[in-house]
Amino acid sequence: MTCDDLRDSYELYSLGLLEGEEKREVEAHLARNCVVCQKHLKDAVGVNALMLSQAQEVVPPSRLRRRVLASVGAERAGWEWVAALVAACSLIVALWLSLEKRTTDRDLADARQTLQQAVTERDRLDQAFTFLNQPETRQVNFGQGQPAPPRGNFFLNPRMGVLLIASNLPALPAGKAYEMWVIPKGGMPRPAGVFQSGPQGTAMHILPGAVDPNVTLAVTVEPDSGSPSPTSDILFTAGF
Amino acid sequence: MLFRLIPVSLALALLQVALRFKDDGDLARRLRERDAGAMRELYDRYGRLVYSLILRIVRNSAAAEDLVQETFLRVWNRMQAFNQERGALGPWVLTVARNRAIDYIRSADGKMSAGAMELDHLEHPGQFCDFEDRALSLDRARRLKDAFEKLTPHQKTVVELAYYEGLSQTEMAERMQQPLGTVKTWVRSALKVLREQLTEVATV
Numbered sequence: 169m170t171c172d173d174l175r176d177s178y179e180l181y182s183l184g185l186l187e188g189e190e191k192r193e194v195e196a197h198l199a200r201n202c203v204v205c206q207k208h209l210k211d212a213v214g215v216n217a218l219m220l221s222q223a224q225e226v227v228p229p230s231r232l233r234r235r236v237l238a239s240v241g242a243e244r245a246g247w248e249w250v251a252a253l254v255a256a257c258s259l260i261v262a263l264w265l266s267l268e269k270r271t272t273d274r275d276l277a278d279a280r281q282t283l284q285q286a287v288t289e290r291d292r293l294d295q296a297f298t299f300l301n302q303p304e305t306r307q308v309n310f311g312q313g314q315p316a317p318p319r320g321n322f323f324l325n326p327r328m329g330v331l332l333i334a335s336n337l338p339a340l341p342a343g344k345a346y347e348m349w350v351i352p353k354g355g356m357p358r359p360a361g362v363f364q365s366g367p368q369g370t371a372m373h374i375l376p377g378a379v380d381p382n383v384t385l386a387v388t389v390e391p392d393s394g395s396p397s398p399t400s401d402i403l404f405t406a407g408f
Numbered sequence: 409m410l411f412r413l414i415p416v417s418l419a420l421a422l423l424q425v426a427l428r429f430k431d432d433g434d435l436a437r438r439l440r441e442r443d444a445g446a447m448r449e450l451y452d453r454y455g456r457l458v459y460s461l462i463l464r465i466v467r468n469s470a471a472a473e474d475l476v477q478e479t480f481l482r483v484w485n486r487m488q489a490f491n492q493e494r495g496a497l498g499p500w501v502l503t504v505a506r507n508r509a510i511d512y513i514r515s516a517d518g519k520m521s522a523g524a525m526e527l528d529h530l531e532h533p534g535q536f537c538d539f540e541d542r543a544l545s546l547d548r549a550r551r552l553k554d555a556f557e558k559l560t561p562h563q564k565t566v567v568e569l570a571y572y573e574g575l576s577q578t579e580m581a582e583r584m585q586q587p588l589g590t591v592k593t594w595v596r597s598a599l600k601v602l603r604e605q606l607t608e609v610a611t612v
Binding site: 213 | 444445447448451452455456457459460461463464469473476477480481484496498499502503505506507510526527530535536538539548549552553567570571572574575576577578595596599600602603606
């Protein structure tokens with residue numbers, strides 16, 4: 169066969185599909201380094217490449233890239249990748265649990281504080297009821313008949329102390345508090361404890377311990393750390 | 409069908425292929441130097457094309473993934489035999505991919521592996537050197553597509569059986585239940601149409 173006779177055989181030869189006599193002829197020409205056939209073969213390889221490049225494109229799964237690159241050591245292997253992912257997830261879970269624990273601890277501390285406040289308030293109320301139930305406790309009210317004054321009652325028990333229950337107390341600026349004073353007849357005011365009003369302008373304050381039954385009680389506004397003697401006008405007062 | 413493609417995406421794909429084929433010299437040099445980054449670039453350049461071609465042949469995504477891996481591994485391991493100055497990386501990678509897929513379906517059909525050694529020889533990197541600049545151009549790819557569209561149904565069938573199913577002319581004749589001589593005529597005439605269309609470009 170001549171080179172021209174073989175012209176249509178090189179694509180199939182290049183694809184490994186040529187058979188029989190034609191295949192032997194092509195191989196014989198190539199073995200002789202036939203320049204024409206070398207050129208035909210080169211052209212055929214080019215045609216085949218262009219044909220193969222025109223398959224309808226399909227997007228491969230992204231994992232395939234990792235797998236291929238891992239197989240030649242150009243990227244971490246699949247299981248290492250999974251291990252890294254698991255480690256990252258574990259770290260996230262640990263951080264989440266840590267944050268959750270901190271939140272839980274904070275909630276628990278808040279609950280304990282609330283409980284402590286409730287217990288303290290209950291003890292104060294118990295103390296107040298005990299105070300009020302004593303037969304020797306005497307009561308004096310204040311602020312009655314005024315337009316919008318603080319009003320309320322002082323309860324004095326010579327053995328147990330003084331109980332103040334007040335309402336309509338004005339809101340105080342930051343750093344200020346109410347301070348109660350015990351003023352003996354002919355004597356100087358003695359500090360009897362500081363207290364704050366509640367959100368509705370109410371307050372209950374107890375001065376525990378024995379008290380002279382013939383005293384005057386008064387309340388002024390003072391620094392919230394308390395004063396050794398009054399530094400402002402009397403807000404309200406009552407005498408026994 | 410072979411060219412059942414969306415025109416715009418086809419044009420883009422062909423453009424990408426032509427550009428890839430043309431600028432592979434530096435990539436080939438880095439691959440020969442065992443540069444892992446070059447392997448990532450090679451996959452990014454040809455991974456989709458290789459997967460598409462192999463999937464078209466084996467029609468099984470799991471097998472296609474195995475064969476894509478095998479293709480790139482083979483290219484990586486044989487890179488030292490590739491001529492970085494004169495070689496055409498794209499045609500070589502595609503030929504390796506096609507041969508791996510054909511070998512797979514032939515093995516699955518119990519035809520293993522009379523042609524395996526032959527395929528191995530025909531995909532030697534030395535076969536993919538010294539292409540003319542225009543040989544793998546975008547214009548030629550378009551011409552080839554147009555030429556394929558002009559083929560008769562029988563001609564299209566034999567071309568597809570050759571490229572995508574790896575059937576010899578004898579096997580085509582059995583598959584199509586046609587005389588061998590008739591099949592050879594279809595094959596020769598089809599290849600002639602394709603080649604002449606490309607030759608026209610050269611003379612324009």
